[in-house]
Structures are given as C-alpha cells and as structure tokens.
Amino acid sequence: xxxxxxxxxxxxxxxxxxxxxxxxxxxxxxxxxxxxxxxxxxxxxxxxxxxxxxxxxxxxxxxxxxxxxxxxxxxxxxxxxxxxxxxxxxxxxxxxxxxxxxxxxxxxxxxxxxxxxxxxxxxxxxxxxxxxxxxxxxxxxxxxxxxxxxxxxxxxxxxxxxxxxxxxxxxxxxxxxxxxxxxxxxxxxxxxxxxxxxxxxxxxxxxxxxxxxxxxxxxxxxxxxxxxxxxx
Amino acid sequence: xxxxxxxxxxxxxxxxxxxxxxxxxxxxxxxxxxxxxxxxxxxxxxxxxxxxxxxxxxxxxxxxxxxxxxxxxxxxxxxxxxxxxxxxxxxxxxxxxxxxxxxxxxxxxxxxxxxxxxxxxxxxxxxxxxxxxxxxxxxxxxxxxxxxxxxxxxxxxxxxxxxxxxxxxxxxxxxxxxxxxxxxxxxxxxxxxxxxxxxxxxxxxxxxxxxxxxxxxxxxxxxxxxxxxxxx
Numbered sequence: 001x002x003x004x005x006x007x008x009x010x011x012x013x014x015x016x017x018x019x020x021x022x023x024x025x026x027x028x029x030x031x032x033x034x035x036x037x038x039x040x041x042x043x044x045x046x047x048x049x050x051x052x053x054x055x056x057x058x059x060x061x062x063x064x065x066x067x068x069x070x071x072x073x074x075x076x077x078x079x080x081x082x083x084x085x086x087x088x089x090x091x092x093x094x095x096x097x098x099x100x101x102x103x104x105x106x107x108x109x110x111x112x113x114x115x116x117x118x119x120x121x122x123x124x125x126x127x128x129x130x131x132x133x134x135x136x137x138x139x140x141x142x143x144x145x146x147x148x149x150x151x152x153x154x155x156x157x158x159x160x161x162x163x164x165x166x167x168x169x170x171x172x173x174x175x176x177x178x179x180x181x182x183x184x185x186x187x188x189x190x191x192x193x194x195x196x197x198x199x200x201x202x203x204x205x206x207x208x209x210x211x212x213x214x215x216x217x218x219x220x221x222x223x224x225x226x227x228x229x230x231x232x
Numbered sequence: 233x234x235x236x237x238x239x240x241x242x243x244x245x246x247x248x249x250x251x252x253x254x255x256x257x258x259x260x261x262x263x264x265x266x267x268x269x270x271x272x273x274x275x276x277x278x279x280x281x282x283x284x285x286x287x288x289x290x291x292x293x294x295x296x297x298x299x300x301x302x303x304x305x306x307x308x309x310x311x312x313x314x315x316x317x318x319x320x321x322x323x324x325x326x327x328x329x330x331x332x333x334x335x336x337x338x339x340x341x342x343x344x345x346x347x348x349x350x351x352x353x354x355x356x357x358x359x360x361x362x363x364x365x366x367x368x369x370x371x372x373x374x375x376x377x378x379x380x381x382x383x384x385x386x387x388x389x390x391x392x393x394x395x396x397x398x399x400x401x402x403x404x405x406x407x408x409x410x411x412x413x414x415x416x417x418x419x420x421x422x423x424x425x426x427x428x429x430x431x432x433x434x435x436x437x438x439x440x441x442x443x444x445x446x447x448x449x450x451x452x453x454x455x456x457x458x459x460x461x462x463x464x
Contacts, residue, residue, distance in 0.1 A: 004400075006411065006412065007239075008411060009241065011243060037409070040409045040410070043410055044410075044411065044412065046417070047368075047410075047412065047413040047414055047417040048400075048412065048413075048414055048417075049414070049416075049417075136279075168236075168280075177269070177272045178272070178275055178276075179238065179240060179276065180238065180276065180279065180280070181279040181280075182279055182280055182281070184281075185278070185279040185280075185281075
C-alpha cells in the first residue's frame, strides 16, 4: 500500500484536477484536467517521473475546457469517460466498471446522474472523486445539460452516502477554499442534501435561478471531443 | 502504512500549509499555517475528524502571519518550532530531533540554515517539507533575517540533495502554480542550485536585489509569538 492522491487547483474556474499515483510503478491517472494548465500537469508528471495510463473525466464539463485530449497526446495515456456523456474517448465506463493501473490499483466507476445524465463518481481505495455530483457542503446544479434534481438526490443518497463514513470526498470544484471532506461529514452537514427529503430538495434546486455558465457554449462541444477540435 | 499528506494553498501570500495525518488514529500535524485561513484549516480538521497534536513552523516567516497560535488555542495542539528561530513555542526542535504522533509516525527535524539561521526542514516518510530553503526550481532569499547564501547552499547540497531521489519535495511557497517536486528532479534541474558551485551561487544570490517583503515588519515580530500578541 503505497499510493498518492494529488489535488491541483485552477483559480480561474475553481476546478480541481486529481493525479492518482501507484508509487512503486509510478503509474498514474489524471482526472478532470483543464486545457490551459497542461504545462502545470506535465510538470507534475515530469518531476515525479510518472507514466500516465489514463486521463479520466467525471462528466462533460460546462465551465472549463478539459485538458484530457492534450494530455493524451503528450503522454500516450488512454482516455476513459462515462459512457452516457457522449465524449469521444476509447474507453466508455459504465456503472460498476473498473479501471486498473499500477501493480494492483482499481478505480471503480459509480454512475451518479443528476448534474448531468452521464455524471460518474470514481472510488479509489477510501477516496471518492465526486465530480459535480457532491460538492463540499453543496452539490452541482441540475438545471441544464440533462440535469435532474431527483436523480442527483438519489445518486447521492443511494450511491455516495452509503459509502463508509471515513471515505474522503474530493469534488471537481470548490468556491470557498475547501479542499476535502468525508462522506460522514457531508451526510450530517451538507447544506443542500442533509436533513432534506427528495421533494424539498427538488424544490430547492428549482428555486436557485443560477446564471448560465459563461463558457458553456464553447466548453461543452469542445469537451465532447476531449478538448481538441477534430483536425479534419 | 496508512497516512495522508494534504497541501493547502493561500493565494494571498502563495503559502502552502500542510496537514499530515496518521489515518487510523486521526492524529495530525499542521505545518506553516496562515492566520487568516484559520477557518479553512479548522474545516479540514472538523470534516476529517482530526486530533491536531502539533502545530509546526519551518521558520519565522516574513511574508505572512502564522496561524499556529490560533490553531493551538482552538485544537489544544502543542507548538513545535526550530530552536534557533527564537519563536516562543513549548517544543524547540534541534537538528535530529523527532516529533512522534499517531500510532508510530515520526517527523525528523533537519536543520537547513540559509534562508534564516534557524530554518528547518521536516522529513516524514518519503516526504520532505523544505520551508523556504528549497523551492520548486528555486530557493528562498538569503538577504535578510540572518540569511546566508553559503549556508543555504550547504544545507541543500549536504542535507537535502543527499536524501533519496524519489523523496517528495513540498516547499512553503510557490509562485508559479507548481505543487510538488522530487529531490532527484531538483538535484538535476533546479534553476539556482543545480550545476552551480558555491561561489557562483553566493554571487547569484547577492545579485538578486529583491524588494523588501511588505509584511515583514508586522509578520516577523508576530511570528516570534506564534502569531498572537501577548495578552499582557
């Protein structure tokens, strides 16, 4: 048991990128990268001498352009994305699928629709990368891009809050300077999802009236192509 | 072997704070905290259910006020600082001293003078927290606060670059979006310290003509008292 999970932050879009490492083999997986931070990510790869095996997405993001395609070109990694997202990646992950890397590491895909219909969380050891499904003291919006508040509620309560309390929660974003939480803490204290039943949650989400993401019209089409327009 | 190292970033002063955790006992050590981010740090402590055993400083910082005293008041931790820094902490660490926490964790104090005469690095497992002695692709300044370029050169070459190449390097600051490096990479590629002999390094450091840190007159006296002025 010798592994590392690195969390990197993009101040421009408040996006977390994760680098998961099997230390003995130096095999690595990069989750939710950002295109304009390619050199930052390659710096970590170079300094730690990593072999990037997979670039992974939790969903087709609307707030930033992914660096997955660029990372793939530079590292030779394979791209793995949730099968319901429509992203053009070699590996299409369904609920229960496992990505294997390093000597004996396994990442479990947990389909957690709601923010988008394809949104998927990834469980690795006692760490769960929750994308925009479960945030620290919050959750992703459900008002566009095939979002559905009832689905998000079910995903969180049936598939995330049933993980052990000690499980570390690593979201795709944070806007308040937080970095990590636990399933136990979010179950008891999440401002949107704790102590609220399904109808009340749906009503709350419908009342938010959030602004349209500035980058959405650019980001979503780009992200369906892993951030790189077709050369053709 | 079940531990976590969390790196937290302060965009205002570009300071990294580290939280070291022995996962089974939840015992933790916080290194180089920042006063205005007390609530962020307490959030991590609360969400992960940590028992903070020690608050530790790498040196008396000149660019931010430490949160060590406040954290100590809120968590009941003991403060441990390098003995040559003149900081009013219960535990004064000399070269070779060990801080023990959790079931069987040990942090080794490595005296690495140069940025200041008391500056100390901390080795925990295969991770070294280098303070302002060794930065990623750089090093701390040596032109004030008992700084000495020759001492910094010796500290890095004799006490840090002699660690195994795979050792992770976690600095107290980064101004370029980097987060982590390795001893092997810094030995080969550090812009100031690789491939330069001692006289050339001393000449380089003397030529930098850096501006005086804005917070210095406030930060240094405050940090000698762990960031909290005496109530008297």
